[in-house]
Amino acid sequence: MDRPNLTVLTSAPVTRLIFEGRKPDLQTTQAPLEMTGLKKVNPTLPASGWMMLPAVIRTKSRGRVRLTGPGSLDPADIESNLLSHPDDLKALVAVVELCREVCNSVALHPFLKQEVVPGNVKESALENYLRNTAVSWWHQTCTAKMGRDSLSVVDANLKVYGIENLRIADGSIMPRVRNPTIRQRWLD
Secondary structure, eight states: OOOOSOOEEEESSSEEEOOTTSOOOEEEEEEEHHHHOHHHHOTTSOSSOEEEEEEESSOOOOOEEEEOSSSTTSOEEEEOOTTOSHHHHHHHHHHHHHHHHHHTSTTTGGGOSOOOSSOSOOHHHHHHHHHHHOOOOSOOOOSSOBSSSTTOOBOTTOBBTTSTTOBOOSGGGOSSOSSSSGGGGGGO
16 A cells, blocks of 8 residues: 555554654554444444544644634634645545454454445545545644734733733644644654
8 A cells, every 4th residue: 555654543442553754644543343433323334333533643634713703602613624634534544444444453363354435445435435525533722822923812811802801821822733632742
């Protein structure tokens, strides 16, 4: 398989890193099908099974969050722009192929009947499937830049520019994510 030189972080049940001298680019998480909730979305899935969930964790695609009004109950307008950078799609295809390689290995052969999702799709069909089904793992950060330039949202004291008595004190003020899985900060 032709695959870029990527580093993988796997999670289940113990996290391990394959560093190759750098931070991980991709992540796979394994889960019993029953725990994913996908059966509610797709009732044709088997009654039991397991799945590998591939992820690109150092994405180049960038989204945005905008206020829709001045009220605290006004919803935020969120544009995730998932897979908008071509390198992200290329990396996601690579991690799906890596998951297939692992799942079709001799060691796992006794446990595998068939690949159900995405099924026997390749190349442009796989890219289309991924574009249509990709979701966020909900570790958004870096949406409210700290600084002094025109793009900054908060100052060094976490005060939001232009709004009195409001501070942002979470991962959204980070300039970049050191490790994409925020709950696993100990990896850095």
